[in-house]
Amino acid sequence: xxxxxxxxxxxxxxxxxxxxxxxxxxxxxxxxxxxxxxxxxxxxxxxxxxxxxxxxxxxxxxxxxxxxxxxxxxxxxxxxxxxxxxxxxxxxxxxxxxxxxxxxxxxxxxxxxxxxxxxxxxxxxxxxxxxxxxxxxx
Numbered sequence: 001x002x003x004x005x006x007x008x009x010x011x012x013x014x015x016x017x018x019x020x021x022x023x024x025x026x027x028x029x030x031x032x033x034x035x036x037x038x039x040x041x042x043x044x045x046x047x048x049x050x051x052x053x054x055x056x057x058x059x060x061x062x063x064x065x066x067x068x069x070x071x072x073x074x075x076x077x078x079x080x081x082x083x084x085x086x087x088x089x090x091x092x093x094x095x096x097x098x099x100x101x102x103x104x105x106x107x108x109x110x111x112x113x114x115x116x117x118x119x120x121x122x123x124x125x126x127x128x129x130x131x132x133x134x135x136x137x138x
Contacts, residue, residue, distance in 0.1 A: 024061030079105040
């Protein structure tokens with residue numbers, strides 16, 4: 001992967017998306033734009049399909065589910081995911097498997113209360129204004 005990333009145009013070797021906004025199928029659509037997908041799907045010249053899209057989608061969905069479960073967006077999460085990296089994956093017999101990885105957690109911290117951004121409209125576009133105590137002289 002590092003070789004592909006170094007030798008490819010910017011954005012051609014990676015797919016990035018927030019896990020709260022995608023599912024496995026949506027991420028697969030993003031991944032289809034990468035050189036890695038070309039190699040795995042057999043669309044790269046001189047290669048054959050190594051793994052079916054359904055297997056990739058299942059793998060992506062598993063990581064998305066893991067990230068979402070251990071996130072601040074899940075108030076029931078006992079821990080929050082601090083880091084998750086798998087490198088490399090091995091592909092054989094139409095299946096994909098992680099060979100090495102790092103995963104670390106941190107204590108769950110309650111999500112901060114969202115700022116009331118809906119109220120900013122009242123500040124920026126008030127229906128009325130009053131000016132009190134203004135004078136040219138003391």
